[in-house]
Structures are given as C-alpha cells and as structure tokens.
Amino acid sequence: MGVYRVRVSTGTSVYAGSKNQVELCLVGQHGEAALGELLRPARDQEQEFKVDVSEYLGLLLFVKLRKRHLLQNDAWFCNWISVQGPGDGGAEYRFPCYRWVQGNCILRLPEGTGCTVVEDSQGLFKKHREEELEERRKLYQWGNWEAGLILNVAGTSLSDLPEDEFLENKRVNFEDSLAMGLADLAVKRSVNILSNWNDVDDFNWIFWCGYSKLAGQFPTPSWKEDAISGYQFLNGANPMLLRHSIQLPDHLVFPPGTEELQAQLQKELKGGTLFEADFSLLDGIKANVICSHQQHLVAPLVMLKLQSDGQLLPMAIQLQLPRIGSTPPLLFLPTDPPMVWLLAKCWVRSSQFQLHEMQSHLLRGHLMAEATMRCLPSIHLIFKFIIPHLRYTMGINLWARNGLVSDCGVFDQVVSTGGGGHLDLLKRAGGLLTYSSFCPPDDLAEWGLLEVKSSYYAQDALRLWEITYRYVEGIMDLHYKTDVAVRDDHELQNWCREITEIGLLGAQDRGFPTSLQSRAQVCHFVTMCIFTCTGQHSSIHLGQLDWYSIRNAPCTMWLPLPTTKDATMEMVMATLPTVNQATLQMSIIWQLGRRQPIMVPLGQHEEEYFSSPGSKAVLKRFREEQAVLDKEIEVRNENLDIPYEYLRPSLVENSVAI
Structure with a gap:
C-alpha cells in the first residue's frame, strides 16, 4: 500500500522507442497491482511516474509488462524498470530487461538480485523459470551447419536469430564497413590488375590505407628478419602454437650432413632453451583449387632457440612430415641462401595463417560460445554473469558461416585450405579440444611458457585470468555458500552437461x-567461459591487422613446396598469392582486424543485470584491478621495441563482437 515511484529506461539504438502503449503490473510476494497503460516509451529516455497502490504487495518479485498495438507493432527496446517502494526509505527494486519487447505478449521481468534454484526455496520463481527455459529452448535450437563440427545455434540468416542478438546500430556499422571494404577492394583491384609485381616489397601497393599503428611503424624489410619470425610465435597474432621442447620431436628427421645441427639442438634441449612449433594438424588436409589452379599446403615443424636476451630465433624448418619409403624431407636452415631461407619461412607463415584463422580464431574464439542461451533462465546468476560477454556473438558467427567459410565464400576464393579442406581442418581441430587448453594457468604450464619472460602473451593472459577469476569468485560467494548448494543446482548442472555432452559432441574424455x-x-x-569470449579472443583477434600482411602471412601458396635448396626471387613471387588474392586478403583482414567504433571494453558494459550492492561492489573491484593491470602494461610497453597490447584490458572487448 502506498505510492510507488516507477522509472522506465529505453535503449539508445535508432528504433528503441515505441509509439505503442505499454502497461505495467507489479507482482509482490503477497499480491499484485495493475498500473494501467502508463507510457509510450521514448528512445534514450528515462521516464518516471508515481502510482498509488491500494494493495499490500510485500517483497516485489516481478514487473509484468505488455505492449499493446492496434495496427502497427512498433517494437520497444527496454533497458530496465526501477520501482521504489512507498515512503522516503522505501526499498528500490531493479528489473533488468535489455531486450526487445514485441507483439502483445506479457513479459515477466524478475527482480535483478539473481537467484539460484537452491536460493528459491519457497518456489517463488519456479513457474517463471520453467516457462522461460521452455521458451529459450524453442528460440535457441541446436543446429549443425556441417556434420562432425561442434554444434551451433540454428539459423541460416540474421532474421532467424532473435532481434536481441544483433542490434541495428551494430548491424549498420558492420554493413557500412563491409561496403567500404568492398569499394576499396574494387578500386585496388582495378588499379593493381595492370601492375607487374617482381619483388615482395611490391605488395605495398595494396596498402593505400588500412595500415595498423604497429605495422606502419616497421621498416619494410623487418618482416624478413629471423627475430621477427620468432617473436610472432611468442607474441604475434597466434601465440598458441609454441611449445617448450622436452625432447626432440619423433618426426624431426636429420638428413645426412646435418649432424652439427642435431648436436646444436641437443645442446639447446639440455639447456632448456629449445622450443618448437608443430603444424602437423595440417598434414593430409586437401588443398584448394583456385581459378583451376591447384594450391598447396604443408605441415611444417619449426625448431627455435630462446636466447638470453629473450629473442626467439628459428634454428631449423622441416616443411613436411616424413613418409615411409620416401626421401627424407629437407631441413631448411638460417645458413641457407637468403632466398631459400625466406621461402621456407613464407611456407611456415602461410601455415600459421591457416591454423590461426580456422583453429585458434574461428573454432576456439567464436564457435565455443553458443550454448549458454538455451539452458539458464535470466534470473540465474550464471546467465547474468555471462550474457554481457555474448553480445553480438551469434550474429557474427552466423555471418562467418555464411560469408567466410561457406561454399564460394572468402576461404574458397583465396585461401589454400578452402574448397572443403578448411572444414576438415575444423573437424580435426574440434576433436582435439581440451578443457585445459582454454585455461591459461593449465595451458601455459603444460607447454612450458610460464617462465618465458619475453612471452608477454603468457604474462598478460595469466594476470587477466587471475583478475577474472577473482571477479567470478566474488559473485559466486554471494550465492553459493556451500559445495552442496552447487551440486543441488540442477539448472547449473544441466547447463554444464549440455555444453560438454551435446554442444561439444561429447568432450568429457578431453x-x-x-x-x-x-x-x-x-x-x-x-572463468573459462568469460576468458574465452574476452581475453582469449582478443589475443588472437587484435593482431591480424598488425601481422597478416600478404608477405608475412600469405593466404595460399601457388607452387609446390621446394624439393631443393635452390630458390630465386622469381620463385618466391610465383609461389605467393596473386594480385587479386592479395588484395582480397588485405580487405578481409582490414574488415576483421580493424578497431571497432562500437566497442565495449572488458567489464565496462552499461547493462546492469545484477542489482544487489554486493554484486556491484564485486564488479567495481574487477574494474579497479583491470585499471591497475592496464597501467602496468602501458608502462612496460614504453620500454619495448614492439609493444604488446592485445591483452591490455582497455583494448579487450567484452564479447566476441567481430
């Protein structure tokens, strides 16, 4: 009983407001009160009104809202509804929404504190949870866009996804940048098609614009240097391939005359300074055919040594796995003729491009994030925790499936694993996913990178994981007081089980x-879920524009791998992609790697899914710890020739949004 103060917040996107009337109803533990048709929501506005309620409602549980229309269904994007109880000291309740309200259906918004099944001992939210989960399972159905791959949320176009998954401001920006990229591509193609490229530096012609800050500050020849080649395994666009050697790889073959190299490798191995990058996942993957011309793939093995100054230098490159009954593969060395050694490194970098884009980026960074929406009601604290880190991901993933890796997509047009090989690679990599590999403390320890001081990726990933873990732990401690409360939360258990057994096709053995x-x-x-969608994706996404120039990361190779150590500049140029392929590669890399104008840094999301003071205090500490790490990285980078920023919290995006 008494006067309630109600505030309603509408989103900022272009069509967030509505001309339809909205009616509200307050639902409390002891009753409910209809407030009538009170507003026509206005874009980017907070509307406030007071209502005198005669009923005694008690503790508020829900706000029910219904948008009515006669002729035109004008959708409304509701941020939240706030209700303050009677009197000056009345409690304030926050009801988060952050979704489109459409049609005439009644939408029930639970109060935003967050509540597990165990905490809801009186069953006040039981019916709501069951109905919402039933609705979610219909809305987010499992799909399988390619047999043998981990499952995705079903949908063949953006219109198949709920409106909440790709708001129009993001859609407009994405489509505008794509149109601009295609226009730039058309201009570059029309000019460069008449160009006669004779040297790798001629690829500069496709860099009229779109240089990243880092790529622009390097002198042209630097990509050829061994130190830069080694550095990329530590801190480049795909730092997840490097391993500390504990023995010489079984498939490393020493042809006659390489006894000195074998002794050098053994010496580095005993000294703990030997590392390896193994691309054997590519072995047997069928190479693409582009413009009726067979492309080529290899599965290199690179042996590297870590010097006392922190530089990682390649010692030997083997471009293919040995075959029984065949001539042992060549070992390419830094002492080989310059063009021979350069060509071998180009083959390695092309292989790195394939594994980065398909395994590290698409599979591990994007496709792993599509199970949460089905299995948890919006009142559950895990849903509230993870939903900001899934913003736009479903739409971006669908665009990738339709445009990048689909039939006649970008990979089929210009990439050596296209034409079906890229899908075989995804399946092969998906079958090797392990839980520990998604958790930096375990992964970095397993592969011996924690003590490598020049691996800024390893240092920053570990620090950011620890900060994120404390954030997660702070919220969990507010809701799960005992281990029994965890075990008895059947919604939590169903969510975990469905991710592993269904979404990941039975990954419990890994x-x-x-x-x-x-x-x-x-x-x-x-923490694994959040880090995968934020820091891990950032570490493999932000470096694309820096490192994936056509010379440093060719998308395909036109000639077969060399069988002798006899190479010329003409052979190198004939092996690298054509002018058209190079131009398209750089246009796509610009589209994927550019800094986003609509970008939400990690933990800085405006959506408030949690309403309790305790939850807000935990988020505040998370942001403070990130700020400290951000400043430390900034100070460290001032003393580095090549600053490493891909895990700097202010640059890490809060979700997989591109």
Missing part, C-alpha cells in the same frame, strides 16, 4: 566437465 561439484569448479568453469 577434460570438459559434465557436472560441477564444488564452488572452486564453478569458478574455474565460468
């Missing part, structure tokens, strides 16, 4: 859990 038995396990699993 360490992914099918249940969570303790608070520590929940914290680890949720």
Whole structure:
C-alpha cells in the first residue's frame, strides 16, 4: 500500500522507442497491482511516474509488462524498470530487461538480485523459470551447419536469430564497413590488375590505407628478419602454437650432413632453451583449387632457440612430415641462401595463417560460445554473469558461416585450405579440444611458457585470468555458500552437461566437465567461459591487422613446396598469392582486424543485470584491478621495441563482437 515511484529506461539504438502503449503490473510476494497503460516509451529516455497502490504487495518479485498495438507493432527496446517502494526509505527494486519487447505478449521481468534454484526455496520463481527455459529452448535450437563440427545455434540468416542478438546500430556499422571494404577492394583491384609485381616489397601497393599503428611503424624489410619470425610465435597474432621442447620431436628427421645441427639442438634441449612449433594438424588436409589452379599446403615443424636476451630465433624448418619409403624431407636452415631461407619461412607463415584463422580464431574464439542461451533462465546468476560477454556473438558467427567459410565464400576464393579442406581442418581441430587448453594457468604450464619472460602473451593472459577469476569468485560467494548448494543446482548442472555432452559432441574424455561439484569448479568453469569470449579472443583477434600482411602471412601458396635448396626471387613471387588474392586478403583482414567504433571494453558494459550492492561492489573491484593491470602494461610497453597490447584490458572487448 502506498505510492510507488516507477522509472522506465529505453535503449539508445535508432528504433528503441515505441509509439505503442505499454502497461505495467507489479507482482509482490503477497499480491499484485495493475498500473494501467502508463507510457509510450521514448528512445534514450528515462521516464518516471508515481502510482498509488491500494494493495499490500510485500517483497516485489516481478514487473509484468505488455505492449499493446492496434495496427502497427512498433517494437520497444527496454533497458530496465526501477520501482521504489512507498515512503522516503522505501526499498528500490531493479528489473533488468535489455531486450526487445514485441507483439502483445506479457513479459515477466524478475527482480535483478539473481537467484539460484537452491536460493528459491519457497518456489517463488519456479513457474517463471520453467516457462522461460521452455521458451529459450524453442528460440535457441541446436543446429549443425556441417556434420562432425561442434554444434551451433540454428539459423541460416540474421532474421532467424532473435532481434536481441544483433542490434541495428551494430548491424549498420558492420554493413557500412563491409561496403567500404568492398569499394576499396574494387578500386585496388582495378588499379593493381595492370601492375607487374617482381619483388615482395611490391605488395605495398595494396596498402593505400588500412595500415595498423604497429605495422606502419616497421621498416619494410623487418618482416624478413629471423627475430621477427620468432617473436610472432611468442607474441604475434597466434601465440598458441609454441611449445617448450622436452625432447626432440619423433618426426624431426636429420638428413645426412646435418649432424652439427642435431648436436646444436641437443645442446639447446639440455639447456632448456629449445622450443618448437608443430603444424602437423595440417598434414593430409586437401588443398584448394583456385581459378583451376591447384594450391598447396604443408605441415611444417619449426625448431627455435630462446636466447638470453629473450629473442626467439628459428634454428631449423622441416616443411613436411616424413613418409615411409620416401626421401627424407629437407631441413631448411638460417645458413641457407637468403632466398631459400625466406621461402621456407613464407611456407611456415602461410601455415600459421591457416591454423590461426580456422583453429585458434574461428573454432576456439567464436564457435565455443553458443550454448549458454538455451539452458539458464535470466534470473540465474550464471546467465547474468555471462550474457554481457555474448553480445553480438551469434550474429557474427552466423555471418562467418555464411560469408567466410561457406561454399564460394572468402576461404574458397583465396585461401589454400578452402574448397572443403578448411572444414576438415575444423573437424580435426574440434576433436582435439581440451578443457585445459582454454585455461591459461593449465595451458601455459603444460607447454612450458610460464617462465618465458619475453612471452608477454603468457604474462598478460595469466594476470587477466587471475583478475577474472577473482571477479567470478566474488559473485559466486554471494550465492553459493556451500559445495552442496552447487551440486543441488540442477539448472547449473544441466547447463554444464549440455555444453560438454551435446554442444561439444561429447568432450568429457578431453577434460570438459559434465557436472560441477564444488564452488572452486564453478569458478574455474565460468572463468573459462568469460576468458574465452574476452581475453582469449582478443589475443588472437587484435593482431591480424598488425601481422597478416600478404608477405608475412600469405593466404595460399601457388607452387609446390621446394624439393631443393635452390630458390630465386622469381620463385618466391610465383609461389605467393596473386594480385587479386592479395588484395582480397588485405580487405578481409582490414574488415576483421580493424578497431571497432562500437566497442565495449572488458567489464565496462552499461547493462546492469545484477542489482544487489554486493554484486556491484564485486564488479567495481574487477574494474579497479583491470585499471591497475592496464597501467602496468602501458608502462612496460614504453620500454619495448614492439609493444604488446592485445591483452591490455582497455583494448579487450567484452564479447566476441567481430
């Protein structure tokens, strides 16, 4: 009983407001009160009104809202609704929404504190949870766009996804940048098609614009240097391939005359300074055919040494795996003729491009994030936790499936793993996904990178993981007081089980859990989910424009791998992509790698899914710890020749949004 103060917030996107009337109803523990048709929501506005309620409602549980229309259904994007109880000291309740309200259906918004099944001991939200989960399973159905790949949310176009998944401001920006990229591509193609390129530096012609800050500050020849080649394994666009050697690889073959090299490798191995990058995942993948011309793939093995000054230098490159009954593969060395050694490194960088884009970026960075929407109601704290880190991901993933890796897509047009090989590579890589590989403390320790001081990726990934873990732990401690509360939360258990058994096609034999038995396990699993969608994606996304120039990362190779150590500049140029392929590669890399104008840094999302003071305090500490790390990285980078910024919190995006 008494006067309630109600505030309604509408989103900022172009069509967020509505000319339709909205009616509200307050639902409390002891009753409910209809407030009538009170507003026509205005874009980017907070509207406030007061209503006198005669009923005694008690603790508020829900706001029910209904948007009515006669002729035109004018959708409304509601941010949140706030209700303050009677009197000056009345409690204020926040009801988060952050979704489109369409049609005439009644939408029930639960109060935003967050509530697990165990906490809802009186069953106040039981019916709501069940109905919402049923609706979500219909809305987000499992699909399988390619047999043998991890599952995705079904949909063949953006119109198949809920409106909430790709707001028009993001859609407009994405489509505008794509149109600009295609226009730039057309101009460059029309001019360069008459060009006669005789040297790798001639590829500069396709850099009329779109240089990244880092790529622009390097002198042209630097990409050829061994130090830059080694540095990229530590801190480049794909730092997830490097491993500390504990023995010489079984498939490393030493042809006659390489005894001195073998002794050098053994010396580095004993000294703990030998590393390797193994591309054997590419072995047997069928290469593309482009313009009726067979393209070529190799599966290199690179042996590297870590010097006392932190530089990582390649010692030997083997471009293919040995075959029984065949001539042993060549070992390419830094002492070989310059063009021979350069060509071998180009083959390695082309292989790196394939594994980065398909395995590290698309599979591990994008496709892993599509299970949460089905299995948790919006009142569950895990849903509230993860939903900001999934913003735009479904739409971006669908665009990738339709435009990049589809039939006649970009990969089929210009990439050596296109034409079906890229899908075989995805399947092969998907079958090797392990839980530990998504958790930097475990992954970096397993591969011996924690003590490598010049691996700024390893240092920053570990620090950001630890900060994120403390954030997760802070929220979990507010809701799960005991391990029993974790085990008894059947919504949590169903979410975990569905990700592992269904979404990942039965990945429990590779360490992914099918249940969570303790608070520590929940914290680890949720941190993995958030880090995968934020820091891990950032570490493999932000470096594309810096490192994936056509010379440093050719998308395909036109000639077969060399069988002798006899190479010329003409052979190098004939092996690298054509003018048209190079131009298209750089246009796509610009589209994927550019800094986004609509960008939300990690933890800085405006959406407030949690309403309790305790939750807000945990988020505040998370942001403060990020600011400290951000400043430390900034100070460190001032003393580096090549600053490493891909895990700097102010540059890490809050979700996989591109």
